[in-house]
Amino acid sequence: MQLREAAVILGVHYQTAYGWVRQGVLPARKTGRGYEVSNDDVLALADRRASGTAPRQKIRVRNWDAQVDRLHAAIVAGDETVARHLFARLSRGVPLTDLCERVVAPAMTRIGGQWVAGQLSIATEHRASAICERLIAARAHQPQGRPRGVAVTTTPPGERHGLPALMATVCLREDRWLVHHLAADLPADEVARMAAEVGASLVVLSACTADTAGAAQQAAEEIRAAAPGLHVLAGQPGDTLTQLRRLARAVADSSLRSVTSALAAWFAPGRGLGVGAGRC
Numbered sequence: 238m239q240l241r242e243a244a245v246i247l248g249v250h251y252q253t254a255y256g257w258v259r260q261g262v263l264p265a266r267k268t269g270r271g272y273e274v275s276n277d278d279v280l281a282l283a284d285r286r287a288s289g290t291a292p293r294q295k296i297r298v299r300n301w302d303a304q305v306d307r308l309h310a311a312i313v314a315g316d317e318t319v320a321r322h323l324f325a326r327l328s329r330g331v332p333l334t335d336l337c338e339r340v341v342a343p344a345m346t347r348i349g350g351q352w353v354a355g356q357l358s359i360a361t362e363h364r365a366s367a368i369c370e371r372l373i374a375a376r377a378h379q380p381q382g383r384p385r386g387v388a389v390t391t392t393p394p395g396e397r398h399g400l401p402a403l404m405a406t407v408c409l410r411e412d413r414w415l416v417h418h419l420a421a422d423l424p425a426d427e428v429a430r431m432a433a434e435v436g437a438s439l440v441v442l443s444a445c446t447a448d449t450a451g452a453a454q455q456a457a458e459e460i461r462a463a464a465p466g467l468h469v470l471a472g473q474p475g476d477t478l479t480q481l482r483r484l485a486r487a488v489a490d491s492s493l494r495s496v497t498s499a500l501a502a503w504f505a506p507g508r509g510l511g512v513g514a515g516r517c
């Protein structure tokens with residue numbers, strides 16, 4: 238790869254990386270276009286820096302689009318190592334929920350557009366999704382402190398897109414929920430049974446398409462009928478993790494008024510309170 242690319246992966250300015258080449262810290266080969274370095278040397282240096290004793294600077298992201306571009310390029314190419322290093326570097330200053338919402342989701346949405354345009358294969362989509370799942374899962378954590386409650390996350394029957402439910406899981410965990418993540422495509426009665434088994438107060442059904450958003454609504458009704466008093470949130474395309482966190486907090490407060498007002502705020506701009514009231 239070019240030295241400029243290596244600097245991005247190492248999280249340093251180009252001049253710093255160039256200095257390391259001059260000092261012999263990073264082996265490089267001079268080419269017509271500048272310096273070329275090997276993937277292995279860059280990643281070995283990144284690992285040495287990661288395990289070093291020097292305090293690592295927290296990063297502040299100025300250009301989100303550039304991060305989306307980098308992740309998108311890495312996951313389309315199937316280059317998991319580069320994607321992992323980018324993710325690790327961003328994690329030094331950005332909560333995982335924000336990484337999901339501001340970097341992973343837009344990169345995946347772009348991949349969806351390319352698939353529609355016939356530029357990418359289904360296999361590439363699968364590979365990119367699988368890489369993102371591993372990146373996110375590896376960084377998921379449960380913060381200390383009294384949990385807000387117990388939640389179950391999954392997708393409705395027929396919904397095979399797994400990332401939104403994983404993102405819902407990490408978002409709620411970061412917000413101190415104990416979450417049982419059931420992966421994708423589960424019948425409503427199974428979800429209701431698990432919710433009862435683990436004493437959940439909240440079930441989240443994530444959906445990526447218009448059809449499965451309808452299936453989520455239907456499953457939500459079935460779960461509520463099987464377990465009255467259990468709150469069920471059914472997502473749909475265009476929803477955000479910020480909305481999810483706000484609604485889940487309202488559930489945790491378990492005051493009907495706060496749930497109702499959070500829903501009213503959510504549905505205010507043209508989504509129809511009638512649908513919203515049926516959602517939770």
Ligand code: B12
Pocket residue numbers: 337338341342345346347348349350352353359362363366367395396397398399400401402404405441442443444445446447448470471472473474475476477478480481
């Ligand atoms: C990867 C992918 C696949 C992979 C999935 C692999 C996997 N392991 O997940 C595979 C190849 C299997 C696939 C299959 C299909 N796919 Co597909 N897929 C995608 C793609 C590219 C990415 C999906 C993704 O991860 N998105 C990123 C998510 C995380 O972003 P998000 O939707 O904004 O999610 C946010 C919210 O959901 C929120 N959230 C999560 N949970 C909750 C809960 C609540 C309550 C709230 C408030 C918020 C919330 O958090 C997320 C982060 O902000 C999308 C493109 C896209 N635009 O998403 C198409 C896309 C979803 N797929 C599409 C289609 C058509 C299909 C197929 C029908 C294709 C086919 N003919 O077979 C099948 C359907 C399979 C099925 N039955 O589910 C269409 C859907 C179109 C539509 N309007 O309905 C899309 C949009 C592509 C497109 N541009 O047309 N797909």
